[in-house]
Amino acid sequence: MTKGILVFAVNNDNIDYLLQACFVAKRAKQFLNIPVSLATTDKEYFFEKYKKYRNLFDKIIELEGRNTSKINYKRYYDGVYNYKILKFRNKHRCKSYEITPYDETIVIDTDYVINSKKLLKVFNDKNNFLIYKDAVDISGWRKDPEFDYINDTGIEFYWATCFFFRKSPEAKLFFNTLNHVVDNYDHYRLIYDVGTETFRNDHAFSIALHILNGNKSGNFAKQFPGELFYTLDRDLFAEMEAGKNTFLVEKKGYIGEYTAICTNDIDVHVMNKFSLNDRIREEMINV
Amino acid sequence: MDKRLEKALEFANFNVTLNNQKRILKEKYQEDLIFYHAGSKFTVNSQLINFVSHMVDSNQDTLILIDDNDTPVEVNLSTFLNEIKNVYFTASNRYHTQYHKLIKNRSVSGLLKHD
Numbered sequence: 001m002t003k004g005i006l007v008f009a010v011n012n013d014n015i016d017y018l019l020q021a022c023f024v025a026k027r028a029k030q031f032l033n034i035p036v037s038l039a040t041t042d043k044e045y046f047f048e049k050y051k052k053y054r055n056l057f058d059k060i061i062e063l064e065g066r067n068t069s070k071i072n073y074k075r076y077y078d079g080v081y082n083y084k085i086l087k088f089r090n091k092h093r094c095k096s097y098e099i100t101p102y103d104e105t106i107v108i109d110t111d112y113v114i115n116s117k118k119l120l121k122v123f124n125d126k127n128n129f130l131i132y133k134d135a136v137d138i139s140g141w142r143k144d145p146e147f148d149y150i151n152d153t154g155i156e157f158y159w160a161t162c163f164f165f166r167k168s169p170e171a172k173l174f175f176n177t178l179n180h181v182v183d184n185y186d187h188y189r190l191i192y193d194v195g196t197e198t199f200r201n202d203h204a205f206s207i208a209l210h211i212l213n214g215n216k217s218g219n220f221a222k223q224f225p226g227e228l229f230y231t232l233d234r235d236l237f238a239e240m241e242a243g244k245n246t247f248l249v250e251k252k253g254y255i256g257e258y259t260a261i262c263t264n265d266i267d268v269h270v271m272n273k274f275s276l277n278d279r280i281r282e283e284m285i286n287v
Numbered sequence: 288m289d290k291r292l293e294k295a296l297e298f299a300n301f302n303v304t305l306n307n308q309k310r311i312l313k314e315k316y317q318e319d320l321i322f323y324h325a326g327s328k329f330t331v332n333s334q335l336i337n338f339v340s341h342m343v344d345s346n347q348d349t350l351i352l353i354d355d356n357d358t359p360v361e362v363n364l365s366t367f368l369n370e371i372k373n374v375y376f377t378a379s380n381r382y383h384t385q386y387h388k389l390i391k392n393r394s395v396s397g398l399l400k401h402d
Binding site: 140223249260262265266 | 300303304306307308310311314315317318321323325326327328355356357385395398399400
């Protein structure tokens, strides 16, 4: 069975997701030694700007819809005070099943920083679809209910940041349902009272899983091993070495102040894209 | 600022950082205890080791266990016991070593530099 990682990268005016994808591929090679394929609408731009990183990838898959798919807008924070409202296109992830070149695929966000061999554990799991439901905010004090349920009276929240599937009827069923939800998202967001027009993969995945569980909580999807560690975009990514990261995390009760937290040998989902890209630029200089 | 207050604030900052680092180490330990056997996921703990060890002592060769996903799975006890002990000891030793390295530090920068 072939194994690999699939990353989706669609740039916007300010955030270079392609650079982040190159970094994911570099880290995957370093820690996991499995191939990484890149799915992007910006293939031409990739070869123009990042040709030197081509060897980090197994396959470059071109996606359609750069200029036709619906544009989302989202507030991107860079620490507590600064933010920009930027465009983003994120609806391609539901195509994972049809475009993946692998029998067993891990799909991760480009802002998932690999620091360990943890992801390899999923290939030992006999279940065909694994996703995170539980996550750990490394601040230790924030408790955001939107990461437990999609709203106060809503369904359970699943993270589309990192998931695993094996080519199987079960995984195919999930992606068929997911595609249906994505194609009819305006309908489903009203039915599920999502509250915002902004399309989020997490919400689409959560809705599709709720449908497949017979419109209730259930265990169609099994838990991805361990927990997803994350920092919010209100935190800063201060330093990065191989396997070791230092974050400045929003301090409880002191707006604009931070506490330093260091992680070692732990994969982290870093939501501050600006800070992440600064660290990646430093690290990619010698590649 | 009053020297005494400055010291108290410095200690508070140190204490917050120390507790954060302890928490992160513990989370990492929990992850290290995850173990796969025959496609099934188990979180190894002393209770599991004790139960399996007891079954081995009772001359059982195989046993049905319920994995983390509530799926029953048949395991061969002799190999399974060795594997879970190995996972437990490796993870616990690592946790122990890192924890003691961490608490030896007396400054915030020291806490952040420990491996």
